[in-house]
Amino acid sequence: MLHNSSVAKFFFIFSFSLLLIFSAGCAEVRLNTIPAPPPTKKLRVFIQPVTGLRDHGRWTVPHEEWAKRQVRAVRVFLRETGIYEMPTEEELDSVTGKRTFSILDWSRKDWSLVRQAGRALHTDYAMIVERGFSKGFHESEMVLINIETGKRFKVLLLTKQDRSTTGKYLARSNRFAYDKIFREAKNDLLATAIRKGRLAAPQFFMGKAPMSTPPSAKPAPAPLPPSSTVAKSPVEEKPSAAQEVSEKLDYDEVLSAEETAKTGTNLAVYDLDTLEPYRVVALILSEALRQELFKLGLFHIVNRENIVKVLEELALQQTGLVDEKEAAKAGKGLAAQQIVLGRYGILGKNSIVQAKRVDVETQGTLGLGTLRCDVGREDELLEHMSELARKIAKKN
Numbered sequence: 001m002l003h004n005s006s007v008a009k010f011f012f013i014f015s016f017s018l019l020l021i022f023s024a025g026c027a028e029v030r031l032n033t034i035p036a037p038p039p040t041k042k043l044r045v046f047i048q049p050v051t052g053l054r055d056h057g058r059w060t061v062p063h064e065e066w067a068k069r070q071v072r073a074v075r076v077f078l079r080e081t082g083i084y085e086m087p088t089e090e091e092l093d094s095v096t097g098k099r100t101f102s103i104l105d106w107s108r109k110d111w112s113l114v115r116q117a118g119r120a121l122h123t124d125y126a127m128i129v130e131r132g133f134s135k136g137f138h139e140s141e142m143v144l145i146n147i148e149t150g151k152r153f154k155v156l157l158l159t160k161q162d163r164s165t166t167g168k169y170l171a172r173s174n175r176f177a178y179d180k181i182f183r184e185a186k187n188d189l190l191a192t193a194i195r196k197g198r199l200a201a202p203q204f205f206m207g208k209a210p211m212s213t214p215p216s217a218k219p220a221p222a223p224l225p226p227s228s229t230v231a232k233s234p235v236e237e238k239p240s241a242a243q244e245v246s247e248k249l250d251y252d253e254v255l256s257a258e259e260t261a262k263t264g265t266n267l268a269v270y271d272l273d274t275l276e277p278y279r280v281v282a283l284i285l286s287e288a289l290r291q292e293l294f295k296l297g298l299f300h301i302v303n304r305e306n307i308v309k310v311l312e313e314l315a316l317q318q319t320g321l322v323d324e325k326e327a328a329k330a331g332k333g334l335a336a337q338q339i340v341l342g343r344y345g346i347l348g349k350n351s352i353v354q355a356k357r358v359d360v361e362t363q364g365t366l367g368l369g370t371l372r373c374d375v376g377r378e379d380e381l382l383e384h385m386s387e388l389a390r391k392i393a394k395k396n
Helices: 002-026 063-081 089-096 103-120 167-200 251-260 276-295 304-313 324-333 379-383 385-393
Strands: 043-051 125-134 137-146 152-159 244-250 265-269 299-301 338-347 350-359 365-374
Touching: 043 063, 043 103, 043 167, 063 125, 063 167, 063 304, 089 103, 103 125, 103 137, 137 167, 152 167, 167 276, 167 379, 265 276, 276 299, 276 338, 276 350, 276 379, 276 385, 304 324, 324 338, 324 350, 350 385, 365 379, 365 385, 379 385
Parallel strands: 043 125, 152 244, 265 299, 265 338
Antiparallel strands: 125 137, 137 152, 338 350, 350 365
């Protein structure tokens, strides 16, 4: 009888302990909130590297060191786009209380902890970068999450060896992953940028302000081809949190494709000129145009960060860069044979993108094109960006 009582007591204590552990695991994590930062039209994003739960002992570089390198690498290329700003490490530590969360913590309940942290940090997006192992491959997964809607964009990079110790690998792999995510998330990013710009300067997004000064020999506006469907305003659209765009890439295959893409005419695509309230919107459209021109296979696109560096050396800025002589001078410094200039703005009830391709030596116009759409339907500009690229390249 005593034996049975002891067994019963043991199972009671064991079950109660499991219940406590389960309850602790399910308890809601409470984060601190920092004061709201100054208003910005840039997209605010926080970065969180994580190592797979089973993989902490399998890496040559400890998680803490890798995480610092990863944050540094992601910050660099996000900052170079001009589109984003990031909370400081001190702000993130203040929100989390310097606690370390696993990938299970972050991803539980449709990434609710990520969205909670994003709201506490006053960010628009979160970028989660995870490293792990699977079936003989080293994995690097990047997930971009819209804090408001919960929509996720995910890319998984595979490599046959651990390159996470090298800064070159981190920079290139992060760039590959981001470029793919941008292609899928650009409508979402554009909608957020328009919403933030409208809050900061509503009059500019209601057709009551003029467009910026156009480049010389500007192309005449032309309407977009008719569409069989009516697109919703990206500002009003709120995707379901269950929506997720995901893709798997082999790093070695992407690297080989990048080397092949170095052939062709060197083309520098400058940021679209615009008024300040539209700056982030124009940057997103500029990046979309670069990607569409790259996809044509005719050009080797000069990296934006190289453009910015050369312009700084020449004491020039992309903002308001409409003087073709200055743009051509910068193009020579970039070893570019051709450049693309353009502008974005709102005129009346229309949002308009105009761009042209110019020969650096002769400064003659080689191709030009225009897109326009109703204000509030700027996602149509992205949908037809490939058409603008073909017009500029004069490719049917």
